Amino acid sequence: MRRSSIDQRTDHHPLPESPATLAPALRVSGFTKTYADGFTAVRDLALEVPAGSFFGLLGPNGAGKTTLIGAITNLVRPTAGRIEVFGHEHETRHARRLVGLAEQEINLDRFLDVEEVLVYHAGYFGISRRNAKARAKELMDVFDLSAKAHVRPPALSGGMRRRLLFARALMHRPRLLILDEPTAGVDVELRSELWEYTRRLHREGTTILLTTHYLEEAEALCEDLALIRGGRIVARDSAAGLRARYGARDIAEVYAKAMSAAAADGIAATGADAQAAAAMTPAEEVAR
Numbered sequence: 001m002r003r004s005s006i007d008q009r010t011d012h013h014p015l016p017e018s019p020a021t022l023a024p025a026l027r028v029s030g031f032t033k034t035y036a037d038g039f040t041a042v043r044d045l046a047l048e049v050p051a052g053s054f055f056g057l058l059g060p061n062g063a064g065k066t067t068l069i070g071a072i073t074n075l076v077r078p079t080a081g082r083i084e085v086f087g088h089e090h091e092t093r094h095a096r097r098l099v100g101l102a103e104q105e106i107n108l109d110r111f112l113d114v115e116e117v118l119v120y121h122a123g124y125f126g127i128s129r130r131n132a133k134a135r136a137k138e139l140m141d142v143f144d145l146s147a148k149a150h151v152r153p154p155a156l157s158g159g160m161r162r163r164l165l166f167a168r169a170l171m172h173r174p175r176l177l178i179l180d181e182p183t184a185g186v187d188v189e190l191r192s193e194l195w196e197y198t199r200r201l202h203r204e205g206t207t208i209l210l211t212t213h214y215l216e217e218a219e220a221l222c223e224d225l226a227l228i229r230g231g232r233i234v235a236r237d238s239a240a241g242l243r244a245r246y247g248a249r250d251i252a253e254v255y256a257k258a259m260s261a262a263a264a265d266g267i268a269a270t271g272a273d274a275q276a277a278a279a280m281t282p283a284e285e286v287a288r
């Protein structure tokens with residue numbers, strides 16, 4: 001990834017300062033999701049992510065992280081609850097413009113080339129084709145995809161597809177960037193470059209919401225964390241606050257202790273009411 005001029009720019013955010021700027025990046029209350037098959041993945045979840053923070057959402061497979069992210073980004077319809085993005089109700093056009101998402105699942109249109117993926121995406125946000133092409137060029141440069149501008153996703157490597165997802169999420173300069181396991185399958189070198197770039201976005205004022213199973217990454221990056229299990233928040237504090245509360249050396253130890261305690265309280269790894277995971281010992285689940 002190259003350090004292009006885009007990195008020095010400060011105009012990452014599309015909207016002017018407004019009273020809503022003072023609102024948290026994310027405010028979730030009473031969020032419940034029961035899927036069509038009757039499975040309740042998340043029940044009555046409350047969470048606040050301060051504006052400007054680098055926030056980590058950690059939890060085992062099936063905890064409800066992607067469900068929550070889906071609800072924030074209007075991909076999952078909440079069964080109940082309220083979700084606000086910088087003070088705007090999440091379904092509004094305002095809220096949608098403020099959020100950028102790099103999904104866990106790589107969902108690129110196989111019939112569009114790299115440049116088209118970026119330009120089409122910008123169209124959803126009312127960005128003119130001319131501006132979108134200029135922005136796409138900048139991001140292809142940053143993410144080292146310029147040589148692949150006219151290549152379609154099936155002919156990209158896995159890491160290149162991840163980079164394209166990342167670039168696509170940034171096309172409209174979101175104020176809240178949500179990264180759902182962005183480094184799964186990414187090589188060591190690219191991973192550190194992605195983090196370097198994410199850090200820079202954060203320094204420039206972008207709020208980051210990150211999920212990852214790499215706890216050392218969370219340790220290095222996140223100043224605020226929530227641990228989620230069975231669709232509930234089981235711990236939420238600054239990284240330092242969590243280490244102190246659990247008497248832990250690092251976030252990996254916090255995670256192990258918080259998950260064991262939650263399991264002992266009968267909170268299964270997945271599903272607010274699920275019993276299926278109860279047969280698994282906490283140690284086994286933490287190791288997953």
Ligand SMILES: Nc1ncnc2c1ncn2[C@@H]1O[C@H](COP(=O)(O)OP(=O)(O)OP(=O)(O)O)[C@@H](O)[C@H]1O
Pocket residue numbers: 035036037039041059060061062063064065066067068104270271
């Ligand atoms: N469309 C769906 N229909 C029914 N159940 C679903 C659906 N989508 C997700 N779930 C269930 O909801 C639970 C939470 O899934 P979710 O994808 O939110 O977990 P996650 O925390 O993101 O896990 P991972 O770390 O594996 O990505 C899981 O038990 C999952 O099987």
Ligand SMILES: [Mg+2]
Pocket residue numbers: 065066067104180
């Ligand atoms: Mg997920």
